[in-house]
Amino acid sequence: MVELTIDGIKTSVPEGTTVLEAAREMGIIIPALCYHPGLTPYGACRVCIVEVVKGSQSLLEASCTLPVAQGQTIITSSAKVSQARKVIIELLLAACPNSKTLQDLAASMGVNRVRFKIKDKNCILCGLCVRYCKEQMQSGGIGFVGRGTSRRVATAFGETPEECRNCNGCEWICPVCERACMAGSLTDGVCGRCLNLAPVETCPVCTHCSEAVGSSGHRVY
Ligand code: SF4
Ligand code: SF4
Ligand code: FES
Numbered sequence: 001m002v003e004l005t006i007d008g009i010k011t012s013v014p015e016g017t018t019v020l021e022a023a024r025e026m027g028i029i030i031p032a033l034c035y036h037p038g039l040t041p042y043g044a045c046r047v048c049i050v051e052v053v054k055g056s057q058s059l060l061e062a063s064c065t066l067p068v069a070q071g072q073t074i075i076t077s078s079a080k081v082s083q084a085r086k087v088i089i090e091l092l093l094a095a096c097p098n099s100k101t102l103q104d105l106a107a108s109m110g111v112n113r114v115r116f117k118i119k120d121k122n123c124i125l126c127g128l129c130v131r132y133c134k135e136q137m138q139s140g141g142i143g144f145v146g147r148g149t150s151r152r153v154a155t156a157f158g159e160t161p162e163e164c165r166n167c168n169g170c171e172w173i174c175p176v177c178e179r180a181c182m183a184g185s186l187t188d189g190v191c192g193r194c195l196n197l198a199p200v201e202t203c204p205v206c207t208h209c210s211e212a213v214g215s216s217g218h219r220v221y
Pocket of ligand 2: 153173176177
């Protein structure tokens with residue numbers, strides 16, 4: 001067993017446990033977007049950052065990929081953590097203002113503005129859909145393509161993958177598709193009210209590509 005201290009409380013957990021899992025086991029809430037208990041941790045969204053105290057200094061690290069270590073001291077909700085998480089949420093909202101999951105997370109953290117340019121990419125590159133498809137469905141029908149700002153989730157050659165089992169899991173698990181915000185204008189990035197009372201529309205010729213379907217129709221890869 002590994003002994004560590006989280007938010008001033010000593011605990012011991014099996015080796016290989018992550019800090020996020022250890023904190024959750026204690027009932028401490030750490031927000032997480034790209035983490036799912038049934039999937040390999042990916043460390044993409046950085047929303048789960050915590051402060052790792054090292055002597056008189058501390059570092060911010062993603063708790064979902066950080067393994068517990070003997071004698072470790074973790075702070076999950078300091079001003080430093082809170083401030084960094086807010087900036088991360090602002091960046092994610094700028095990429096995907098139409099995600100109800102993100103809007104809710106922003107509201108819960110007191111984020112009431114987005115200072116970054118709204119890009120509305122419909123994807124935060126969390127990789128949940130890709131990992132779900134590969135690890136739970138043993139399919140691999142979708143994957144990441146491109147680099148840098150061109151990086152996106154797509155099917156091979158832009159075609160409906162033969163491996164696809166039509167499970168719809170990639171859409172269900174997506175923090176953007178599964179809970180799409182229906183607000184008409186999110187030009188400032190923050191919704192501030194809940195209009196998400198209608199279920200998410202699905203495309204009549206759905207290939208379960210993980211894209212949300214809005215009034216402008218289906219986006220073709
Ligand atoms: S619907 Fe197809 S692409 Fe999506 S997770 Fe299932 S198998 Fe993968
Ligand atoms: S499509 Fe959704 S689940 Fe897949 S990487 Fe983008 S935000 Fe994540
Ligand atoms: S939940 Fe840890 S980086 Fe996304």
